[in-house]
Amino acid sequence: MFKSELPESGQKLVELMQSIQFGRIFYLGLSDGQIQFLPETERVDDFKLGGNKQPKIKNSSNDFELKQEVSEFFHDLNEIGNGFIEVIEVKRGLPDIFRIRNKVA
Numbered sequence: 836m837f838k839s840e841l842p843e844s845g846q847k848l849v850e851l852m853q854s855i856q857f858g859r860i861f862y863l864g865l866s867d868g869q870i871q872f873l874p875e876t877e878r879v880d881d882f883k884l885g886g887n888k889q890p891k892i893k894n895s896s897n898d899f900e901l902k903q904e905v906s907e908f909f910h911d912l913n914e915i916g917n918g919f920i921e922v923i924e925v926k927r928g929l930p931d932i933f934r935i936r937n938k939v940a
Contacts, residue, residue: 836906839898844870845909849901853928857881863920865935868913870920904929 838846848870851860858880864871901909908930918935925931 836901836909837898838901841901841909842869844872847872849905851878852905852923852925852930855880855925856928857883858925860923860925861921863923865912865915865918865920868916870912902929904931908933 838849841849848860848863855878858878861877861879862873862875864873915935918937921934921936923930923933
């Protein structure tokens, strides 16, 4: 899957994850498998004191093939369909763990 195949909100999320490297993204909507940035959406960056500062890796082209973790993440979101993403944990610019909240009928 290529970045250009994602809807605009998915592309924005990929760019956000790349810019974070290590941290979390909170409070995103999920409707029919599509990411929705909300007014309360926020990011938290993690920093290690005294650690090796490795440069952020960002693909210089506007379109590129997504890493397997990112493709699987968007596939999972599509399968889940609807809900509220409480948090996405990001490691090395890639989604690692995410939590979805849904109402119980």
